[in-house]
Amino acid sequence: MSxxxxxxxxxxxxxxxxxxxxxxxxKDRQYVVRLMAPFNMRCKTCGEYIYKGKxxxxxxxxxxxxxYLGLPIFRFYIKCTRCLAEITFKTDPENTxxxxxxxxxxxxxxxxxxxxxxxxxxxxxxxEELNNPMKVLENRTKxxxxxxxxxxxxxxxxxxNQRQAHVDFEAMLRQHRLSEEERQRRExxxxxxxxxxLVEESRKRRLLEDSDSEEDTTPTQAPPALRPNPTAILDExxxxxxxxxxxxxxxxxLGSRPQLSGLVVKKTxxxxxxxxxxxxxxxxxxxxxxxxxxxxxxxxxxxLSQLGVYSDSEDSSGSN
Numbered sequence: 001m002s003x004x005x006x007x008x009x010x011x012x013x014x015x016x017x018x019x020x021x022x023x024x025x026x027k028d029r030q031y032v033v034r035l036m037a038p039f040n041m042r043c044k045t046c047g048e049y050i051y052k053g054k055x056x057x058x059x060x061x062x063x064x065x066x067x068y069l070g071l072p073i074f075r076f077y078i079k080c081t082r083c084l085a086e087i088t089f090k091t092d093p094e095n096t097x098x099x100x101x102x103x104x105x106x107x108x109x110x111x112x113x114x115x116x117x118x119x120x121x122x123x124x125x126x127x128e129e130l131n132n133p134m135k136v137l138e139n140r141t142k143x144x145x146x147x148x149x150x151x152x153x154x155x156x157x158x159x160x161n162q163r164q165a166h167v168d169f170e171a172m173l174r175q176h177r178l179s180e181e182e183r184q185r186r187e188x189x190x191x192x193x194x195x196x197x198l199v200e201e202s203r204k205r206r207l208l209e210d211s212d213s214e215e216d217t218t219p220t221q222a223p224p225a226l227r228p229n230p231t232a233i234l235d236e237x238x239x240x241x242x243x244x245x246x247x248x249x250x251x252x253x254l255g256s257r258p259q260l261s262g263l264v265v266k267k268t269x270x271x272x273x274x275x276x277x278x279x280x281x282x283x284x285x286x287x288x289x290x291x292x293x294x295x296x297x298x299x300x301x302x303x304l305s306q307l308g309v310y311s312d313s314e315d316s317s318g319s320n
Contacts, residue, residue: 041104048082
């Protein structure tokens, strides 16, 4: 396998290249090549359109007895994509194009045909002027006359436009400016109206939401609490009742002691005097529900303070 990569081959001493037989191929031999359609064409057999750039597996051959400046001309054979009819075209190095031979017609050739016609007329004129000097003078006279007619027609059109159409560019610019200002003012007014409508709608929506929330969440105001009677709590609370009961028991227990029985006042007389606004009766003033004589006044203590002392002593004695 190493001899496959060498650059030089071995030739034996008796090698004679003239003895190698040459392969003889026909001059019109055909090769299979891959190409694209050079132009738009239509099949004559079925009317199928073949667009430019469609790929084909074509057969290629060299055209015999035809060349251009020593360049060979090639012919290509393709088949229609619908009916498989044979279509042939060949190269045209003179016009750097391709020429349709048979099997189809070339489309969109109007411009090309017009250019070819102009070239043909120009060539005929040059050939005619080359051999006839008088024809050259006639052609120049015709060209100058035609040019003068064209200039006259152009001048007439200019005069007609100047007489009938007076364009005031300043007025046009002024009108355009006024229309632009009017359009901007109108757009600004529309924007202001839309903004005001949106603001009014949002304000109404906010008022409705606020009214609904006030109706739903406003608590009912409680009636003002009456100022309780200072002595009412003694009759309502259980602790006050317990104190009153313990006080009554203390009154019964303290009845055998004459030195302390004068200091105790019944609850009913004390409450009645406080509710009427008068001063509470002195201890010893009431005895067994009847009025008693004036009792000796203590210089330092009052009956209310002594009442609290006896109630506290009863609580402490009861707890013991």
